[in-house]
Amino acid sequence: MIILENDRLEFRFPDVHERARCAIEFQRTLRIPDDGNDYPLPPGLGSFPLRHVDDYAARLPEAWHRRGGVMTPMHQAEALWISFHSGYPFAVKVATGKVCAVTGDAWVDHLNRGPQDYLVLPDQPWLDGYCVERGIIRQFVAMPLGEGYTVEEQLTGAAQHGGLQIVAYPMKAGRYEALLGRQARLADEGPVYYSESPGMGLAPGGRMRQHLERDHHRLDAWDQRHGSRCFVSIVNTAQWAAITGERPPTEPPSARVYTEHGLPWFDYYGSDATALAGSETLQGVASVAQHAKAAGKAPLPGNETIAVPHVVGLGGARRRRVREPAAGGTWA
Amino acid sequence: MTWLDFDGNVYYIRHMTQFGPTVRDIRERLRRDDRRYSVRQVAQRVGIEPAYLSKIERGEVAPPSEATTVRLAAELGQDPDVLLALAGKVSGDLQEIIRKRPRLFADLIRQLKEAPDEAVLRVVREVRDGDW
Numbered sequence: 001m002i003i004l005e006n007d008r009l010e011f012r013f014p015d016v017h018e019r020a021r022c023a024i025e026f027q028r029t030l031r032i033p034d035d036g037n038d039y040p041l042p043p044g045l046g047s048f049p050l051r052h053v054d055d056y057a058a059r060l061p062e063a064w065h066r067r068g069g070v071m072t073p074m075h076q077a078e079a080l081w082i083s084f085h086s087g088y089p090f091a092v093k094v095a096t097g098k099v100c101a102v103t104g105d106a107w108v109d110h111l112n113r114g115p116q117d118y119l120v121l122p123d124q125p126w127l128d129g130y131c132v133e134r135g136i137i138r139q140f141v142a143m144p145l146g147e148g149y150t151v152e153e154q155l156t157g158a159a160q161h162g163g164l165q166i167v168a169y170p171m172k173a174g175r176y177e178a179l180l181g182r183q184a185r186l187a188d189e190g191p192v193y194y195s196e197s198p199g200m201g202l203a204p205g206g207r208m209r210q211h212l213e214r215d216h217h218r219l220d221a222w223d224q225r226h227g228s229r230c231f232v233s234i235v236n237t238a239q240w241a242a243i244t245g246e247r248p249p250t251e252p253p254s255a256r257v258y259t260e261h262g263l264p265w266f267d268y269y270g271s272d273a274t275a276l277a278g279s280e281t282l283q284g285v286a287s288v289a290q291h292a293k294a295a296g297k298a299p300l301p302g303n304e305t306i307a308v309p310h311v312v313g314l315g316g317a318r319r320r321r322v323r324e325p326a327a328g329g330t331w332a
Numbered sequence: 333m334t335w336l337d338f339d340g341n342v343y344y345i346r347h348m349t350q351f352g353p354t355v356r357d358i359r360e361r362l363r364r365d366d367r368r369y370s371v372r373q374v375a376q377r378v379g380i381e382p383a384y385l386s387k388i389e390r391g392e393v394a395p396p397s398e399a400t401t402v403r404l405a406a407e408l409g410q411d412p413d414v415l416l417a418l419a420g421k422v423s424g425d426l427q428e429i430i431r432k433r434p435r436l437f438a439d440l441i442r443q444l445k446e447a448p449d450e451a452v453l454r455v456v457r458e459v460r461d462g463d464w
Binding site for chain 2: 001002003004009012014018052053054065066067068069070098161165228229230231
């Protein structure tokens with residue numbers, strides 16, 4: 001089951017194991033320059049609000065109600081990253097517009113191993129974008145559907161779904177207990193109506209250094225009879241207030257302004273040996289800047305190349321994996 | 333430390349909730365791996381005096397305000413509701429929820445007080461999965 005708690009999706013599987021729970025939240029962040037350079041990890045600037053779609057059904061298109069789930073507001077061209085919290089092992093699939101963010105393949109509920117189309121928790125603390133090369137992702141950037149920017153539109157030719165899709169499968173209880181036995185020391189852890197427009201989708205932005213970890217368990221370790229999935233619709237911030245009566249979060253600062261204030265970026269050191277290879281399909285998708293250039297449009301504002309002098313390393317298994325401006329160690 | 337006048341007697345009591353020792357245990361455990369979890373640095377990040385945090389941990393003063401407890405929970409990677417409960421407090425947002433429909437929620441909580449976790453989870457609202 002999935003519940004919504006403090007803007008987090010909490011996945012719980014009490015039928016599988018009392019500890020089988022994980023939380024997923026969507027972090028606001030800087031949009032990194034889409035200039036061909038590889039950037040470190042930007043900070044988390046707080047979580048995006050999440051609301052039940054059912055609570056606003058009268059103000060939303062019927063298609064949104066049909067798919068259920070939750071919704072969140074994003075500014076056009078705003079970036080996000082997905083934060084995972086779990087002490088119990090999970091296999092989690094993430095898609096945008098029903099295209100897998102790891103492989104670029106069309107969405108299927110089940111897990112695949114060749115190539116691996118899912119992330120493994122708690123090894124993977126976050127996902128910032130599409131896996132385009134080994135150790136490199138392209139940042140998730142919100143763009144309106146219908147303009148051809150999103151991965152969904154570029155790969156399927158349709159702007160049908162938008163949003164984000166997630167399914168989580170817990171490890172089988174027996175496997176977990178066996179793992180726990182082997183790793184005992186580590187286990188300590190007035191109605192307004194909108195058209196049928198599907199809102200916003202996610203497109204690939206700038207390049208970032210991030211490892212997506214290879215699954216070191218066997219595929220049959222995952223309990224695929226007990227998955228829970230969720231559709232996260234993305235609402236343009238301009239519509240959010242009219243739908244919910246709440247003010248959306250303000251726009252995050254530009255990467256340049258953030259960096260000029262001496263605030264930290266982050267690096268999390270993974271091993272190339274355990275990182276997934278990038279998807280050739282996703283590598284072939286044009287980034288927002290490439291797409292704008294090809295279409296003769298102006299690039300997004302704040303896309304100039306920046307130097308990042310202050311990078312905080314988050315390596316080491318025992319270090320807290322916190323990406324906050326205030327978590328920058330000695331900078332404060 | 334608190335002095336109470338009760339039936340003509342004066343009692344010296346320490347704030348012997350589990351709050352202080354729990355905070356100390358968690359912080360000390362984190363400090364073993366990361367020196368940023370010293371009393372001084374944690375207090376600084378939470379926005380209180382190190383001496384005050386030290387007294388809180390020893391149970392010499394009452395647990396701090398809700399806002400400080402929530403910041404402390406975030407700093408230590410703990411669930412804020414659990415730390416608030418240890419401090420004998422209920423978070424402001426929960427109080428607001430109960431105040432809006434007091435009879436309904438009082439009834440609900442009493443009905444569920446002995447229920448096992450699975451039964452409580454059954455009344456928790458799930459995120460509905462639809463057709464997509």
